[in-house]
Amino acid sequence: MPDVARDVVEHVSTLARLALSSEEIDRLQHEMGRILEHADKLQAVNTDAIQGTSHVIPMINVYREDQVGESLTPEEVVANAPDSADEFFKVPRTVEE
Amino acid sequence: MAMEPMIGLEVHVQLATESKMFCACSTKFGAEPNSNVCPSCLGLPGSLPVPNRKAVEYVIRTGAALNCSVADHCRFARKNYFYPDLTKNFQISQYDEPLTYNGYIDLKVNGEPVRIRIRRAHLEEDTGKNLHLASGSTLVEYNRGGIPLMEIVTEPDFTTAEQCREYLTQLRLILRCIGVSTANMDEGAMRAEPTVNLNDRATGEATPKVEIKNLNSIRSVYEAVKYEISRQRKAVAEGREGELFQQTRRWDESNGVTALMRRKETSDDYMYFPEPDLVPLEPDPAWVESIVSSCPELPAARCERFCTEYAIPEYDATVLTESRELADYFEDACKAFEGAAKTVSNWVMGDLTSLLHEAGVSIAQSPVSCERLAELLKLIDENVISGKIAKDVLAKMFESGKSAAEIVKEEGLEQISDTSALESVIDEVIAENPGPVEDVRGGKQQAIGFLVGQVMRKTQGQANPGMVNEMLSRKVKGEG
Ligand SMILES: [Zn+2]
Numbered sequence: 001m002p003d004v005a006r007d008v009v010e011h012v013s014t015l016a017r018l019a020l021s022s023e024e025i026d027r028l029q030h031e032m033g034r035i036l037e038h039a040d041k042l043q044a045v046n047t048d049a050i051q052g053t054s055h056v057i058p059m060i061n062v063y064r065e066d067q068v069g070e071s072l073t074p075e076e077v078v079a080n081a082p083d084s085a086d087e088f089f090k091v092p093r094t095v096e097e
Numbered sequence: 098m099a100m101e102p103m104i105g106l107e108v109h110v111q112l113a114t115e116s117k118m119f120c121a122c123s124t125k126f127g128a129e130p131n132s133n134v135c136p137s138c139l140g141l142p143g144s145l146p147v148p149n150r151k152a153v154e155y156v157i158r159t160g161a162a163l164n165c166s167v168a169d170h171c172r173f174a175r176k177n178y179f180y181p182d183l184t185k186n187f188q189i190s191q192y193d194e195p196l197t198y199n200g201y202i203d204l205k206v207n208g209e210p211v212r213i214r215i216r217r218a219h220l221e222e223d224t225g226k227n228l229h230l231a232s233g234s235t236l237v238e239y240n241r242g243g244i245p246l247m248e249i250v251t252e253p254d255f256t257t258a259e260q261c262r263e264y265l266t267q268l269r270l271i272l273r274c275i276g277v278s279t280a281n282m283d284e285g286a287m288r289a290e291p292t293v294n295l296n297d298r299a300t301g302e303a304t305p306k307v308e309i310k311n312l313n314s315i316r317s318v319y320e321a322v323k324y325e326i327s328r329q330r331k332a333v334a335e336g337r338e339g340e341l342f343q344q345t346r347r348w349d350e351s352n353g354v355t356a357l358m359r360r361k362e363t364s365d366d367y368m369y370f371p372e373p374d375l376v377p378l379e380p381d382p383a384w385v386e387s388i389v390s391s392c393p394e395l396p397a398a399r400c401e402r403f404c405t406e407y408a409i410p411e412y413d414a415t416v417l418t419e420s421r422e423l424a425d426y427f428e429d430a431c432k433a434f435e436g437a438a439k440t441v442s443n444w445v446m447g448d449l450t451s452l453l454h455e456a457g458v459s460i461a462q463s464p465v466s467c468e469r470l471a472e473l474l475k476l477i478d479e480n481v482i483s484g485k486i487a488k489d490v491l492a493k494m495f496e497s498g499k500s501a502a503e504i505v506k507e508e509g510l511e512q513i514s515d516t517s518a519l520e521s522v523i524d525e526v527i528a529e530n531p532g533p534v535e536d537v538r539g540g541k542q543q544a545i546g547f548l549v550g551q552v553m554r555k556t557q558g559q560a561n562p563g564m565v566n567e568m569l570s571r572k573v574k575g576e577g
Contacts, residue, residue: 015366017179054172054371060379066114066151069121074131077139077239087130088236091181093229 003033100295100333102326103303104261105253106318108268109246110278111223111286112155118222118245119146119189126284130238138222138243140185145374148173152245153196154388155277156220157380159247160197161389162271163215167197170379173220173372178365181237182224190221190248192369196378203397204263211260214252221246247277253292258322265289265315270396274421282314289318293325295333304329305343309355312348321348325355399424407431407438416446422461433471436478444470448488452495465494473501485558486510513560516568519552522560523568526551537573545569 009028013020020028074087083090117124120137137144157167174192200215225242227235249268255261269287272280280287289312296303307325312318325346332341343362346355394402396418403414403424418424423445430441449470453463473491476482482490482505493504505511513519526548527534536544545566552565 011366015177015368052371054373055376057376059376061381062147062376063150063153064121064147066116066149067121068116068123069135071122071133071135072139074129074134077131077134085236087132088228088238089131089181091235091237093233093235094181094227 003029004036005029008032099299100297100302100304100330102256103253103294103296104255104322105292106251106255106261106264107290107292108249108265109223109288109290110159110249110272110280112152112245112247113276113278114149114151114155114245116149117243118149118152118220120144120243122243124244128240131240133240134242138184138239140183146189146372148375148378149245152220153378153380155245156196156218156247157385157388158275158392159249159272159277160200160218161392162275162395163197163200163202163218163249165197165200165215165218167380167385167389168194168378169382170194170377171196172377173375174369175372176221176367176369178367180224181235182227182242184225184239184242188222188224189372189375190369191219195219196380202264202267204260204267205397206257206260206263211254211263213254213260213264216250216252218247218249221248255291258319258326261291261322262315262319265318267397269315270419274393274396285313288312289315291318291322291325293322293329295326295329304333304338304341307341307343307355308345308361310345310347310358317348317350320353321355324353328355393421396421396424403427407442409439409442413439413442413446417442420460422459426460426463426467430467430470430474433468434474435471436474440474440477441470444474444491448491452492456495464496464498465491469494469500476501476505480512480561480563481505482510482512483558483562486512510559513556516564519556519560519564519568522552522555523565523572526555527569527572534573537570545573548573 006025006029009025009032078084078087078089081089114124116122117138120135122133122135122138125133137146160167171191171194173189175187176190177187179186195217196219198217202213202215204211204213223241223244223246225237225239227237229235269280272278278286290308290310292306292308294304294306309321309325312321329341332338342360344360345358347358349356400414400418403409403417404411417427427441427445430445431438434441449465453460473487473494477484477487490501490504490510494501530548530551533544533547548569549562549565552560553562
C-alpha cells in the first residue's frame with residue numbers, strides 16, 4: 001500500500017476538524033498508508049456470503065417501552081460545560097448549517 | 098430545449114411519542130430549557146441508547162400508509178458531523194438500510210392523477226436547538242435533541258409547486274389520521290425541504306440542484322418552489338446558466354424570494370457507519386401485519402367513498418375528511434339519522450362547525466353528540482319544527498346539553514300543523530292584505546310568497562310552511 005494521497009489526508013482532517021501542519025500531513029500520509037496496508041489483509045478473506053457485522057453479539061430487536069422516566073435538572077445538565085448561561089450551554093458562534 | 102422542473106421533497110416528522118427515541122426523557126413541547134435531558138441524550142460516556150418501540154411502530158404504520166415495503170432486517174447508522182446541535186458529534190440515523198422503502202402516494206392535482214414515488218421513510222433522532230445571540234455567542238439546549246424523527250424522502254417526481262402543496266396537504270392529513278404526529282409545521286413537528294432543478298428529459302441536460310430551507314408552512318413551500326422554478330427558468334432563458342450552481346437557499350418569507358445560504362462544492366461527507374451501540378431490527382412479521390391491518394381508512398379514500406356512498410358533493414366530502422374525528426362524527430350522525438346525508442353534512446359543516454368554532458372546542462368534545470344531532474334533524478324531517486327554528490334549538494342544545502325534544506317541548510316550539518289553528522291566522526292575513534291577494538288572483542304567483550311570509554311572522558316561524566302555502570292558495574282562489 002502506497003502512502004495516502006495528500007488531499008485525502010487534508011479532507012479527512014477537515015472532516016475531523018483537525019488543524020494539521022504541513023509536516024504532520026507528510027507524516028500522516030505515510031502512517032495512514034501503513035494502517036490501511038494492515039487493514040488490507042482483510043481483503044484477502046472471501047466475505048461474499050457474510051452480512052456486515054455491526055454488533056458482535058447475535059442479538060436483535062432490543063426495545064424499550066414508550067414511558068417517560070427521570071431526566072437531569074438543567075443545572076446538572078450544564079454542570080460540566082466549559083461555559084454556560086442560565087440553563088443553556090454557551091458556545092462560540094457557529095455558521096448556520 | 099424543453100426544460101421541465103424536477104422537484105424532490107424531504108420531510109422530517111416528529112413522532113408523537115411520550116418519551117424520546119433512545120432514552121426516557123419527555124418529549125413535551127415548551128418545557129424549561131435543558132430540563133428534558135439525561136446522560137444518554139447528552140451523550141455522556143457510559144450511557145447507551147435503547148430504541149423506543151412505539152417510534153418503530155409509527156414508522157412502520159406510516160410506511161404502510163404510503164405503500165412502502167417494511168425491511169425484514171435493518172440497522173441504525175451514525176451520521177457524523179460537527180455542529181453544536183448534536184451532543185455526540187453524530188446523529189443516530191439510518192443510511193443504507195431504511196426501516197421502510199419503495200412506496201408511493203397517489204394525488205389528484207387540478208383533476209389530474211399524479212403518482213409520487215416514496216423512496217424511503219426512516220427513523221432518526223432530532224437535534225438540539227441553537228440560539229444565536231447578537232453578542233456573537235450561541236446558546237444551546239437539548240430538549241428537542243433525541244426526539245424521534247421520521248424522514249420521508251420522495252423521488253424527484255414533482256413537476257409543479259401545486260403538486261408539492263397537494264403532497265404535503267395529503268401527507269399531513271395521513272400523519273394525523275394514523276395518529277403518528279401532530280404534523281404542525283409552525284411548531285416544527287413537520288418540516289419540508291424541497292430540492293429543485295430544471296431538467297431536459299430528452300437530453301438529460303439539467304441545472305444544478307438547489308435545496309431550500311427555512312420553510313414553516315405548506316404555503317411557504319408552495320411559494321418558494323414556485324419562485325425557485327422561475328428564478329432558474331429566467332437564468333436559462335437569458336443564457337445565464339453559468340450563474341446557477343449547486344447550493345442551499347433560504348426562503349425569505351417577507352420578501353417572497355429565496356436567498357443564497359451556502360454554496361455546495363462537494364457532496365456532504367458524513368462518514369456513515371453502522372451504529373455499534375444498537376443491535377439490528379428485524380420486525381416480527383406478525384407484528385408488522387397487525388400494524389398494517391389496523392391502519393385506518395386514509396383521508397383520500399374516505400373522501401372518495403363519502404362522494405359515492407353518501408352522494409354528497411366533493412367539496413363537502415373534502416371538508417368532512419380533513420379530520421378523522423369530523424369524518425367519524427358525520428358517518429355516525431348519518432347512521433343515526435337515516436335521512437338525507439346532505440342534510441347531515443349541511444348541519445355539521447354549517448351551524449355545528451360555527452358553534453364549535455365560537456366555543457373553541459373540537460368536534461371530539463362537541464356538547465351535541467352525533468345521536469343528538471340526528472334527533473334534531475328527525476324533528477325537521479317529521480315536520481315537528483321548521484329548519485329555521487332548528488337552528489335556535491341547536492344553539493340551545495349546544496349551550497345546555499339538553500336534547501332537541503326537551504327544548505322543543507319546554508319552549509313550545511312545535512310547528513303548527515293543525516289546520517284549524519292555521520286557518521284563523523291565514524284568514525287574518527288575507528283580510529289585512531287585500532292588495533297582494535288581488536295580485537295572486539290576477540295570476541301573479543310570486544305574491545303568494547309575501548302572504549306566506551306574513552303567516553310565518555304571525556306564528557313566530559312555527560307554522561308548517563308547506564301547509565300554509567297550500568291552504569293560502571286554496572283560500573285566495575276561493576276554494577277553501
Ligand atoms: Zn434523555
